Amino acid sequence: MSELIIPKLQRERIIEYLEKGKRIDGREKSDYRNIEVEKNVSKNAESSVRVKIGKTEVLAGVKLGITEPYPDSLDEGTFMTTAELHPMASDQYDIGRPGIESIELARIIDRGIRESGFIDFKKLCIEKGKKVWQVFLDIFAINDDGNLLDVAGLAALIAVGNAKMPVYNKEEEKIEHKLSDNSLPLNKEAMSFNMTFHKINNSIILDVNKEEEAISNCRLSIAVGEFEKKLRITAMQKGKEGILTSENIENILNIVGDKWKEMFPKVKKYVFG
């Protein structure tokens, strides 16, 4: 991974705009770019999706396998997330072992889905202690124009939320080469989605583009869900070396409520609609 260098003039221009409450691409500080979703991009997957926010584009797919359960959860299915920040997506990425960026991204998304309880892992047990379903979530970045975290996060939710179970042949103890009508067992009400705030100087913005991302000092990802009709925060991650002041946090928590009200029904529609 190499860093994107933003010329000083452009950096100053972005900051100047932000100080006036504007962004260089004409958006408000907490506006998302246009969201585009295409489901079923691979007929060989249990589910798959292409999500594009602005020009940032990600493909995600879910495949299922069978494995032994973990010793500490003998009656629960397992879950694995991978993310490829491929050099196809950006000059900044290299071929080879996944860098820290893809590891962090995969872990944030993995946690968001696993810890929210969105997948009902108990229902993924085939034979306690011996055989459980294994859920693979694979994410592939096609084009990086900033905010891969939220784009990949939305793609992950849609992929997981629409997955069908393959047919399991009990006698032969193997998966047949076809999907059943049964969906992957979910707790739909437990779904939460990720919003990543960036701090540039003292401005807080959402859904950064590539240039904004490159000059931001600090980011805070917040996974938000619903509990008894109210906003609940289910996961957070602060990234990059900059710091957040108490006012920054307060500012973010003020925005997050309004943004959740606007985005949560949209996300639900993308995932289940």
Next chain:
Amino acid sequence: MVKKIESLYTKRNDGRAFDEIRPIKVELGVIPSAEGSAMFQTGDTRAIAAVRGPRTFHPQHMQNPETGILRVNYGMMPFSVWERIRPGPSRRSEEISKVSEWALSSVIDLSGFPNTVVDVFVQIPQADAGTRVAGLNAAAIALAHAGIPMKEMLSAIAVGKIDKTLVVDINKEEEDFKEGEGSTDIPMAITSRKKDIALLQLDGKISPDKLKEAIKMGKKACEKILELQVKVLKEINNKVENE
């Protein structure tokens, strides 16, 4: 094509004529951050290709002061096939990358860009056989889109022999045909002007005469593909569908 009555494969599983390619979709500029990019889809096999460069080649000792170097990286997405593929390179993907690199290197001219590298990234989001040739078709368009000097265009197709029947643009079900002589897969890439062969592989069993016939069929199919490649590069709205 003359129908081979003695063959066990007398009718294609998807109803196509033996010399008929699947419906093709081509799209330009699918990866805006790359210098050139294209999507090439035949039936349910879809390939996307991005071209990055020419850019300085690191490490320095790999540089060639007389010409730029082409690097091809081919891969299948984990969910592109029924049996999930582990992310990252495999022996198969490394080999396909290399034969694709040789094929594309024969039609481009990087002598004007010494010490540089041009990277071509090919990814398969959905596979139904013929992924390397779909990848080559996408890559050739993406290279032209990126403005890389090309001596010729390159078009590719997989010809199959199913039992005794030759078919073009073989699909997965045909590839898995087990009866009689089984299935022979012959991916090939043909240059646009001299009609030379820039890639040729074969997996199965076939007589020399039948192989000659197969190459002839492949060349004919590549004409059709070439037409669509050229068309998309000339079109303003960047979308072509042949159906």
